[in-house]
Amino acid sequence: MPEDPIKILIWIIAALLIISIIYCVFFKISNIISEKTAKGRPDTSSRPQNNRLTNLSECYRRQNLLTKTEYIFYGVLKKKCDAADLLICPKVRLEDFIRVTARERMKYRGYIKSRHVDFLICDSSLHILAAIELDDPSHDSEQAKQTDHFKNRLYAAIGLPLFRIKTGQNYASKIDKLIYEITEN
Numbered sequence: 623m624p625e626d627p628i629k630i631l632i633w634i635i636a637a638l639l640i641i642s643i644i645y646c647v648f649f650k651i652s653n654i655i656s657e658k659t660a661k662g663r664p665d666t667s668s669r670p671q672n673n674r675l676t677n678l679s680e681c682y683r684r685q686n687l688l689t690k691t692e693y694i695f696y697g698v699l700k701k702k703c704d705a706a707d708l709l710i711c712p713k714v715r716l717e718d719f720i721r722v723t724a725r726e727r728m729k730y731r732g733y734i735k736s737r738h739v740d741f742l743i744c745d746s747s748l749h750i751l752a753a754i755e756l757d758d759p760s761h762d763s764e765q766a767k768q769t770d771h772f773k774n775r776l777y778a779a780i781g782l783p784l785f786r787i788k789t790g791q792n793y794a795s796k797i798d799k800l801i802y803e804i805t806e807n
Contacts, residue, residue: 687713691789692740695756698793703743706801708751711742719750720780733772743804751804753782758789 688696696712703710716734719742724730741754755773760766770786777784785800787793 691758692756695787695789695793696741699741699754699797702794702797702801706805707746708801708805709744709746709748711744713738713740714742716776720776734776737769737773739773743800750782752800753777753784754800755784755786756789757786 686693692712696710699710716737716739717731720734722730722734739753740756742750743752743754744750755770757770761770774784783804785796787796
């Protein structure tokens, strides 16, 4: 004799209810996992999408790589470096040539991530020989002095000569001395 149809209906409803609960729990867990793995990724929601922001010229403007003062210095530096078979890399981020090795990586990365050096001097194989900071009057502020002090200590710690040249000085003689020091040692 077949079982009571009401009992069968109750079993079917119970099975559907259990399947629904399992699905909801699984869905919730997968959302939590997705959120946790996405925390380490950059937020893409604030990036311009092609369909949301079409006129980027309203948001960005090209500018020169060097200021007028830096470009004048670069002209003198280029002539001297060309004669010595040296290469110049202007405006290089510190993170591009300094690796953080401390356990507290993010803390120490924070000190260098938004900073750059005015010029790196390299040999023909792009081995870095020296760094140059062109110091204009903006380096006289207290904040700039602290930053310069940090950079001085940083370059000493990584064993890379840092040359500070004040704007308005005789660039040619300063550069000659710099090139002599890095090529004769």
